[in-house]
Amino acid sequence: MQQSALRHHSFGKPLEVLQLESIPVAEPRAGEVRVRLEAASINPSDFGMIAGTYGHLRELPAVAGREGVGVVEALGAGVDSVSVGTRVRFPGEAGAWQASACIAADELLVVPSGVPVEQAAISFINPPTAYCLLRKMVELKPGDWVLQNAGNSAVGLSVIQMARAFGLKTISQVRREELVAPLQAMGADHVVLEGSDWAKNSQQLTGGAAIRLALNSIGGESAIDQIKALGEGGTQVTFGGMVGDKVRFPTRFLIFNDVRLVGFWWDAYARRLGVAGVRAVMAEVYAMMADARLSLPIERKYPFSEYESAIKHAGEPRLGKVLLVP
Known part of the structure; x- marks a missing residue:
């Protein structure tokens, strides 16, 4: 049996190296x-992995994609902990942009x-990142202030x-000005425009309260503004670098304001947590998705056959996620 998969045989720009191919359907081994x-x-991050610039790279040729949802359709020998038809996280480690893949049942x-x-299809990377940024980096109590850039990103909307x-x-x-109203409608207390000197007036936004935590996924001047706005003893967590600029900082804020700079990557954090720890985090995420306290916008779904249009769309300014379906 054969199935469709989006693979790349070299690293590069997605539209230049991705190919829609027919590959064999894998049979689950014992325990899978x-x-x-x-x-x-x-x-x-999918684009980064395809380009060869993100995280731990896969052996080539590689199926692209890191995140998806699916249903169990076949059981290997000895598997009795799950039944056919159960909805589960798609094994993104094998590449999520393919019609099926095998995974150990105990994972x-x-x-x-x-x-x-x-x-569920967009629940395994950005929402747990947001959850851990808010719950695991700094001890926060109700009423504390959190600052973030890229507020319209999937992590930003989750935060x-x-x-x-x-x-x-x-x-x-x-x-972009047009993002202010949608973010406020989702519950943002304040939405500020980059380059508007908002950092100088951050205390007015918080009513004089210190900002305890800043979440940086851009770098450059945006990250510098965050450091200037942080309260004494505040923490900036960098978990992305969309602009590609280095994270720079005025040294005096580290010394005299005791500002702390740390990094976070969900993939590495999840490995340290182990299967049980990841399941505990995801249980919190799912509880919020089930009662719609967390609901992320979906821009559009594309079949694999229209992957070029999907990738172009995903690279454009938008608020919702772009999905691929077999």
């Missing part, structure tokens, strides 16, 4: 299950029935909604 893809997401992450399938659920206050930096 085969998962049939329902929907996969397109993330900036499965089951998706609760109350979680919409499209939300806004989760912070609201946790009783935290948010300031979200964006680059």
